[in-house]
Amino acid sequence: MLLYNTLSGKKEELKKPTNRTLKIFVCGPTVYDYPHIGNFRTFVFFDSFVKYLRLNGWRVFYLQNITDVDDKIIKRANEEKISWRSISKKFEKIYHSDEKKLGISSVDKYARATDNIKEIIKQTKTLIAKGYAYEIENDGIYFDISKFKDYGKLSKRTYLDAEDSVSRIDDSLNKRNKGDFALWKFSKPDEPEWPTDLGAGRPGWHIEDTALSGKYLGEQYDIHGGGIDLKFPHHEAEIAQAEASSGKIPFVKIWMHPGHLNVSGKKMSKSLGNFITMENFLSEHEGNVFRFLVLSHAYRSPINYTEETVENSENALKSIRIFLEKLDFVAEKTKNKKSETEEINKITAASGARIKDVLEDDFNTPEAIGEIFKLMSALEGKIWNLTKKDSYSVKKSIVLPLASLGFYIKTDKIPLKIKRLSEKRELSRTNKQFVQADALRNKIKELGYSIDDTPLGCFVYKD
């Protein structure tokens, strides 16, 4: 499989390991607020990616961290006059509930920062011992970026830009270099703290990831993912910490960064009023719709989220659902036609091969989805002539690639009432009572269903 590696700036081959598990780490949420749709672009993408690998025979261990102690959590707790733990507990729960609704189920281990203070301290001590970290009295322990020669190799820079996500925890007037970041911050009154032999305090943001991945994945692993905004300083800092403490290069083989998600052409922000939480989205749409929206875009490109893109995703999923229902209908109506058609086999085999090709080329999901639509339109005119066996194989060639991306497409069962009405309409038509037939069609329409008169009889589907 070819994957674009941010570190090398080109596509590299990732081979399926034969005697071990592929190890993936993705930066999880900071649980201080309702997660927004931009956060979930990354999580849905990696869920699809890992599911695809697993369905294709890869053994994968997928680790995600939960940042459950952080400036933003402390700030919110102070604003709401409750404990920081109740904030992080509440939003961690909401994160998992959103994941469930989105069908995200591929993560093997969620690891909280606060459950791994011991590992964080251990790595900090190693960095001090090796001369990469220094202490500022009554302040904290910082990483000295000037000591790590490769600092900047991932993002190709060492300076902060205005849009970089930075933490208050890294602020200090007494740092050796402007870009030095906190590994351990000594506690101030009313802040969470852990008593340790380095002094009572709390961890920096970057160190939690390398301490956790060290514990669960080892000093080196295969893939690190995260939103593009985490590339600098967060991921750059991770490389510095991990390679400096272990002495092993590279820390991670492949760095994958899904792009931004903008809303109506602008970066999402509460002040612009274009901020959409996942809960907002899921109160109006199914989880599949968001997955479709994410995967119908190339993962490294930005997504411009608009009402229209949501509607397009909804319509696309609907047309897949109706196509599958048509195939079920064909299978039901052609009970005696057991043979398969060579032409159909050729079409589905070619489609399957193309889908595999594009997914193995930097996981090009929009192309893969495009292939599914090409297959459907190539067969649209032939659908009523398919044999029962054909209809199964076509269905398989649509459902399987979608399932490998994490889609579960539910077909509808037509309620008995609607079935009866459509039978009545059929009868009116046979008796040439066209006025009654039309009236019945309208009634069915009002109840939310449509009718297609096909060579195999009347096909009913939900609008």
Ligand SMILES: [Zn+2]
């Ligand atoms: Zn992270």
